[in-house]
Amino acid sequence: MTPVLExxxxxxxxxxxxxxRSWLLTLDHxxxxxxxxxxxxxxxxxxxxxxxxxxxxxLAPRAWLLSPEEYNKLFTMHGIIxxxxxxxxxxxxxxGNFFIPMMIGANDVAFPKLNLLSWYVxxxxxxxxxxxxxxxxxxxxxxxxxxxxxTYSTTYVTAAALGIFIAGFSSIMTGLNFIATIHRxxxxxxxWFRLPMFIWSHYATSLILVLATPVLAITLxxxxxxxxxxxxxxxxxLGGDPVLFQHMFWFxxxxxxxxxxxxxxxxxxxIVPTFSRKPLFGYTFVALASMCIAVIGFLVxxxxxxxxxxxxxxxxxxxxxxxxxxxxxxxKVFNWSATMYKGSISxxxxxxxxxxxxxxxxxxxxxxxxxxxxxxxVHVTDTYFVIAHFHYIMVGGTVMAFLGGIHYFWxxxxxxxxxxxxxxxxxxxxxxxxxxxxxxxxxxxxxxMPRRYAVYPIEFHMLNVLSTAGASILGVGYVFPLFxxxxxxxYGKKSGPNPWRAxxxxxxxxxxxxxxxxxxxxxxxxPPYDFERMREELGLG
Amino acid sequence: MAExxxxxxxxxxxxxxxxxxxxxxxxxxxxxxxxxxxxxxLGLATVKACLIAAFFxxxxxxxxxxxxxxxxxxxxxLIMISLTVVDFMSRSW
Amino acid sequence: MAEPATLILREQFRTPVQQRETATLGMWIxxxxxxxxxxxxxxAFTVYRMYNPAAFIQGSADMNIMLGAINTAVLxxxxxxxALAVHSAETGDRKLLTAFLTSTMVxxxxxxxxxxxxxxxxxxxxxxxxxxxxxPGPEASRAEMFFVLYFIMTGLHALHMFIGEGxxxxxxxxxxxxxxxxxxxxxxxxxxxxxHFVDVIWVFLFAIFYIEGLHLHxx
Numbered sequence: 001m002t003p004v005l006e007x008x009x010x011x012x013x014x015x016x017x018x019x020x021r022s023w024l025l026t027l028d029h030x031x032x033x034x035x036x037x038x039x040x041x042x043x044x045x046x047x048x049x050x051x052x053x054x055x056x057x058x059l060a061p062r063a064w065l066l067s068p069e070e071y072n073k074l075f076t077m078h079g080i081i082x083x084x085x086x087x088x089x090x091x092x093x094x095x096g097n098f099f100i101p102m103m104i105g106a107n108d109v110a111f112p113k114l115n116l117l118s119w120y121v122x123x124x125x126x127x128x129x130x131x132x133x134x135x136x137x138x139x140x141x142x143x144x145x146x147x148x149x150x151t152y153s154t155t156y157v158t159a160a161a162l163g164i165f166i167a168g169f170s171s172i173m174t175g176l177n178f179i180a181t182i183h184r185x186x187x188x189x190x191x192w193f194r195l196p197m198f199i200w201s202h203y204a205t206s207l208i209l210v211l212a213t214p215v216l217a218i219t220l221x222x223x224x225x226x227x228x229x230x231x232x233x234x235x236x237x238l239g240g241d242p243v244l245f246q247h248m249f250w251f252x253x254x255x256x257x258x259x260x261x262x263x264x265x266x267x268x269x270x271i272v273p274t275f276s277r278k279p280l281f282g283y284t285f286v287a288l289a290s291m292c293i294a295v296i297g298f299l300v301x302x303x304x305x306x307x308x309x310x311x312x313x314x315x316x317x318x319x320x321x322x323x324x325x326x327x328x329x330x331x332k333v334f335n336w337s338a339t340m341y342k343g344s345i346s347x348x349x350x351x352x353x354x355x356x357x358x359x360x361x362x363x364x365x366x367x368x369x370x371x372x373x374x375x376x377x378v379h380v381t382d383t384y385f386v387i388a389h390f391h392y393i394m395v396g397g398t399v400m401a402f403l404g405g406i407h408y409f410w411x412x413x414x415x416x417x418x419x420x421x422x423x424x425x426x427x428x429x430x431x432x433x434x435x436x437x438x439x440x441x442x443x444x445x446x447x448x449m450p451r452r453y454a455v456y457p458i459e460f461h462m463l464n465v466l467s468t469a470g471a472s473i474l475g476v477g478y479v480f481p482l483f484x485x486x487x488x489x490x491y492g493k494k495s496g497p498n499p500w501r502a503x504x505x506x507x508x509x510x511x512x513x514x515x516x517x518x519x520x521x522x523x524x525x526x527p528p529y530d531f532e533r534m535r536e537e538l539g540l541g
Numbered sequence: 542m543a544e545x546x547x548x549x550x551x552x553x554x555x556x557x558x559x560x561x562x563x564x565x566x567x568x569x570x571x572x573x574x575x576x577x578x579x580x581x582x583l584g585l586a587t588v589k590a591c592l593i594a595a596f597f598x599x600x601x602x603x604x605x606x607x608x609x610x611x612x613x614x615x616x617x618x619l620i621m622i623s624l625t626v627v628d629f630m631s632r633s634w
Numbered sequence: 635m636a637e638p639a640t641l642i643l644r645e646q647f648r649t650p651v652q653q654r655e656t657a658t659l660g661m662w663i664x665x666x667x668x669x670x671x672x673x674x675x676x677x678a679f680t681v682y683r684m685y686n687p688a689a690f691i692q693g694s695a696d697m698n699i700m701l702g703a704i705n706t707a708v709l710x711x712x713x714x715x716x717a718l719a720v721h722s723a724e725t726g727d728r729k730l731l732t733a734f735l736t737s738t739m740v741x742x743x744x745x746x747x748x749x750x751x752x753x754x755x756x757x758x759x760x761x762x763x764x765x766x767x768x769x770p771g772p773e774a775s776r777a778e779m780f781f782v783l784y785f786i787m788t789g790l791h792a793l794h795m796f797i798g799e800g801x802x803x804x805x806x807x808x809x810x811x812x813x814x815x816x817x818x819x820x821x822x823x824x825x826x827x828x829x830h831f832v833d834v835i836w837v838f839l840f841a842i843f844y845i846e847g848l849h850l851h852x853x
Binding site for chain 1: 644645646647648652655656659660663664666667668670671672673674675677678681682685686689763764775776778779782783786
Binding site for chain 2: 658674676684831
C-alpha cells in the first residue's frame, strides 16, 4: 500500500496547472507577476554587473581597466537597463500585478490578456536593447541628448531607442490595466477611501505611466528619425533646438522617477502599519499626497535643465515647483513615522527594509532640495552629487522597498517562510554597503568630481576607493536573497495565510492563494489597517 | 441594449455642422488678419473636436470617469505645451 | 437566419455592464495616451512655429488646399458612417452594420489615396526634406522644418489610419461570423472611438498645416 502524504498541498495558482505552456500562456495575474520577477531579476543583475565594472574602473584615477569610450558605454547601458528594465517595472509589474486584484477583492485585473501581452512586449524591448549592447553598446548616456545621439555618436543608438520604445508600450499597457482595474473591479463595499495605500500609490503611478510614457515614445521616435534620415528636427541649422529635445525627454523622465518611487512608497505604506500594529497615520493625507506627487511631478522637469539654457524666469518657476513637489513626499515620511510612534514595533526583515527606506529616501529627497536651488545646482549639477542624490532615492529607496516587499509578500506568494536570520543579515549588509557606496559620492560631487568620467584627479582617489568597497559589499547583500529566497521556495518552512497578522483582503486567502483568489467575492465593511477590530476578533483585548 | 445611444438625426446634424465648420475654416483662412488667423483656425478645430467627441464618441452619455480621462488628456497636453513654450518665450525678456 | 452569438462574459467580470464599461474606460485611457503621443509633435510644431513664423506660413501656403479640404470632408464623412455603424450595431441590424463599416473603410481608403497622391506631388515639387529639398525664397532651410513636421505628423496619422482600416476589416469579418448583437457589440463601439479619435487628430493637422498660409494664396 502506498503511504499517503500527510502534508498534501491545497490546489493553488502554482500547482493547479503544470508545464511551461501553462506559464507562458497564463492569464493569471499572479503567474504573470512571477514571470515579471524572473525578467527583472535578470536585468537587475545585468545592470548591476555594469555598475560593478564601472566602480572597478573608478578604483584608480586613470583609465586602467577600460578605455574612456568603453566607460561611456558602460554608464549608458547601466542607466538604460536599470531605469527602463528594472526600476520602472520592478514593483508595479511584480507585486502590483500580484496584489492589486487581491487587495481590492477582485479575481484578476481588468484585461488579463493585455497583462500577458505586456510581459512579452517588455521582454521584446529588453531583447532588442541587449542586442544593441552585445553589438557594441551605446555611449550617449541614458539621456540620449542631441546632437550627439542624432549626429555624432557611432554606436547603436537607434537599436537601443527602439528597445526602449517597445518597452514603453509595456508600461502603458500596465498603467491602463491598473487604472481600469482599480476603477471598475473593486469588491462590494470597497470604496475609494477604504483602499489599502498600496492601491492609491499604484493608482498614482499608473496615471504617470499612461500620461508620460507616450511623450518618451514620440521623443525617441523623433530622435531616431533625425538620426536615420539626417533631417535635423533638433538641428539649429534647420531652425531646430536641441533644448527642445531636453524639454520633451525630461517631460517624461522626471515623472518617470515618480513611477519608480511611488510603488516603493506603496510597499512601505503596507509594511509599516503591520509591523507597528497600528493603522497608517493620516490615511487621507497620504492618499492625497500620492496624487499630488503624481500631478506636481509633471510640472518640475525643467530642474534637469537649469544649465542647459533655460530662460531665467522659466528656471525660477521650475525651481519653485520643485520645492513644492517635496511637500507631499515629506507628508508621507511624517505619516509613516507617526504610524510607528507608540506602535508595537517588530524588527522583522520587511520592517528593517522599510525603516531603511524612510531614512535613505529622506536623505535623497532633501538633497533634491539642494539641487532645486538654482545657485547650488549650478555648482553641483553633472557631478557625483546628483548621482548620489538619485541613487539614495532609487537604490536606498526603491530597491530597498522592493526587497522589503518581496520579503513581506513572500509567504503569500510562495506559501513558504524565508530564513529570517539570514534575511536580516542581508538587509544589514545592503544598508551598510549602500551607504558606503553612495555617501562618499555626495562629498565627491560637492568637491567637484564630474559624472560620466572614467578618469579623475588624484585628490578624489580615497573617496572613490571607499565607494567601490561599498559597492562590493552591496553586491553581496543583493546576491544573498537571490539564493535564500530560491532555496526557501522548495525547503522553507510552510506559511499559514497570515504570518504577519496583517489586515487586508490579500491575507484572508490561503498561502499560496487559489487561482481565483477568493472562493467567494469578499464584501468590505470597514477601513483598512483595522488592527483594533482584528484584536477584538482574535479576542486579544 | 437595443436602444441606440444617439439618434441618426443627431449624427446627421453633427456631420453637417462639421462639414460647415470645415468650409468656414477654409474660407476664413483666405482672409489676411494676422495672428487672428491661427487663433480662429485652432478655435474652429477645437469646436469640431468637441462635436466629434460629444456626439460621435458619445462623450455626453459616458460615465464621469470617462469624461475625467478625456479632460485629463487634454489638460496634460496643454501643461506640456504651455510650460515648454513659456521657456522659449521668456528667453528674450 | 443563424442564432445570434451569446455574450461572452469574461471570467474576471461579474456582470456584462461591468465588462462593457471597463472596456470603454480602457479605450478612453488609451486615447488619452494617444493625445500625449501626438501631443509631443504638436509641441514641436508650436515651438518651431514661434521661432520661424514667416517660414511656416510660407510652407503652409505651399500646401494643396483643395486636396486638404476634400480629405477633411472625406474623413468627417467616414466618422459619420462609423457613427451609423455603431448605431446599427446597437439596434442589432447586422446587414446595415456591414454596410456602414464597409463605407467607413472605403472612405478611409479614399483619404489615404488622396494623402499619398499629395505626398507624391510634394516629392515632384522637391518638398521632401533631405538633400534633395528645395523651396523658393530666403526661408528655405526653416521651411524645411515645416515639411519635416508635416511628413512626420501626417505620416504618423496615416499609420494610425492603416491600423484603423485593419481594425474595421476585422470588425466586418467578426460581424459576418455573427459575433455582434444588440446586447453585445462592444468591439464595434471601441473601434468607433478609435476611428473618431484619428479624425480629431486630422482636424487639428488640417488647421495647422493647410489653413495658416491660405491668405498668401495668389500673392
